[in-house]
Amino acid sequence: MIAAERKDAVLRELRLRGSLTVNEFAQRLGISPITLRRDLQELERAGRLTRVHGGATSVQQQAAAPPPLELNSRRLAASFGLTPRAARDEPTVATIGMIVPTRGYYYADIIDGAKDAARLAGVRLVLAISDYNQSEERRIFRRMLDLGVDGILITPSKSELVDSPLRDLIESSSVPVTVVERVWEFPTRGRSVDSVRSDHRFGAELAVTHLAELGHRKLGLWSFDNPHVAEITGGFEAAAARYGCVLHRPGFDYGHPEWDSVDPIRNVIRYVTEAVDAGVTALIVHPDQLALQVVQTALELGIDVPTDLSIVAYDDEIASLGERLLTAIAPPKHAIGFAATDSCLRAIAHENPDGAGFPAQRIRLLPALRQRESTAPPNGVSHSDRF
Numbered sequence: 001m002i003a004a005e006r007k008d009a010v011l012r013e014l015r016l017r018g019s020l021t022v023n024e025f026a027q028r029l030g031i032s033p034i035t036l037r038r039d040l041q042e043l044e045r046a047g048r049l050t051r052v053h054g055g056a057t058s059v060q061q062q063a064a065a066p067p068p069l070e071l072n073s074r075r076l077a078a079s080f081g082l083t084p085r086a087a088r089d090e091p092t093v094a095t096i097g098m099i100v101p102t103r104g105y106y107y108a109d110i111i112d113g114a115k116d117a118a119r120l121a122g123v124r125l126v127l128a129i130s131d132y133n134q135s136e137e138r139r140i141f142r143r144m145l146d147l148g149v150d151g152i153l154i155t156p157s158k159s160e161l162v163d164s165p166l167r168d169l170i171e172s173s174s175v176p177v178t179v180v181e182r183v184w185e186f187p188t189r190g191r192s193v194d195s196v197r198s199d200h201r202f203g204a205e206l207a208v209t210h211l212a213e214l215g216h217r218k219l220g221l222w223s224f225d226n227p228h229v230a231e232i233t234g235g236f237e238a239a240a241a242r243y244g245c246v247l248h249r250p251g252f253d254y255g256h257p258e259w260d261s262v263d264p265i266r267n268v269i270r271y272v273t274e275a276v277d278a279g280v281t282a283l284i285v286h287p288d289q290l291a292l293q294v295v296q297t298a299l300e301l302g303i304d305v306p307t308d309l310s311i312v313a314y315d316d317e318i319a320s321l322g323e324r325l326l327t328a329i330a331p332p333k334h335a336i337g338f339a340a341t342d343s344c345l346r347a348i349a350h351e352n353p354d355g356a357g358f359p360a361q362r363i364r365l366l367p368a369l370r371q372r373e374s375t376a377p378p379n380g381v382s383h384s385d386r387f
Helices: 003-017 022-029 033-045 073-079 107-121 134-147 165-171 200-214 229-243 264-277 288-300 333-349
Strands: 019-021 049-052 055-058 095-100 124-129 151-154 177-180 194-198 218-222 246-248 282-285 310-314 327-330 362-365 368-370
Touching: 003 019, 003 022, 003 033, 003 049, 003 055, 003 107, 019 022, 022 033, 022 055, 033 049, 033 055, 095 107, 095 134, 095 333, 107 124, 107 333, 124 134, 134 151, 134 165, 151 333, 177 333, 194 200, 194 333, 200 218, 200 229, 200 282, 200 310, 200 327, 200 368, 218 229, 229 246, 264 288, 282 288, 288 310, 333 362
Parallel strands: 095 124, 095 151, 151 177, 177 194, 194 362, 218 246, 218 282, 282 310, 310 327
Antiparallel strands: 019 055, 049 055, 327 368
């Protein structure tokens, strides 16, 4: 852990608890007491804290300050088979519940980011999986509240939340809630709710910009039946219009009467064939697994990638593992989990009985383009013909 991360962890601990002890906090961070004392000395010289015998206190701590954040961690930990610090007569700063649709694809990095932030803050993270089941996520949410968590991170199974029972549950929550990787743009009608997500519209615009600057003018987008498709489609269409690109809108797509639900490769073959026959020179494909299938199908059909067809994958989970290393849009998944935990902790720290607290946040983090082997200028377009 670098010095800046250690000092951030110290200041967050003091913000939440008002004080710390060197031996206990050094053990929690996995560093030596000598290293921590050196950090405390530097922070004291900067006027950020006051050192006391065996530890440090916040410079803002006053006699009238509210008590440090604690919770019934014995009951919570016992329910999840954990051994709480409270069992050793040490208070737990906070416990955050995290509800995600799956532990695997895409969300693994988000969970890891949340774990890293929780570790730095010295708080407990309790994970639960909804398996994209809406009734299950509501049940888990209520159980988290019953168990006494101080805040909840949740990724709803569905993107449409306007009239959903889950929205009602979130806005009536007794603890702060941060919605993760979903659009939450509702006016406050109950509890103020934070949201932290990737800006997928920006990600799609980034992909189109890359392809347009290579000289591509007829583009296709293949993405369907997922919570991010509306954002990605909106960004794709806006950027394509800005660059004067022609959009390929396939007659054959998900929901078509001839869509094969048994043999998905048949769908890929038909889609790729129709796109190339229509003059498409570049595709944005979401998610990665589908992009890999598109590449292998194109190559088997004698369509070279990227000479005949450039492909940008969206997600960058497995895009670098195919026969062609795929250029990809990479959402900042680890940073999403980290920022969500940080946002929730800030809301917990400022929570007041009268309902006033830290203003609600709408945090959008920008995806990045990772250029590899699957994109190039289209046939017949030289480098001098590009923008």
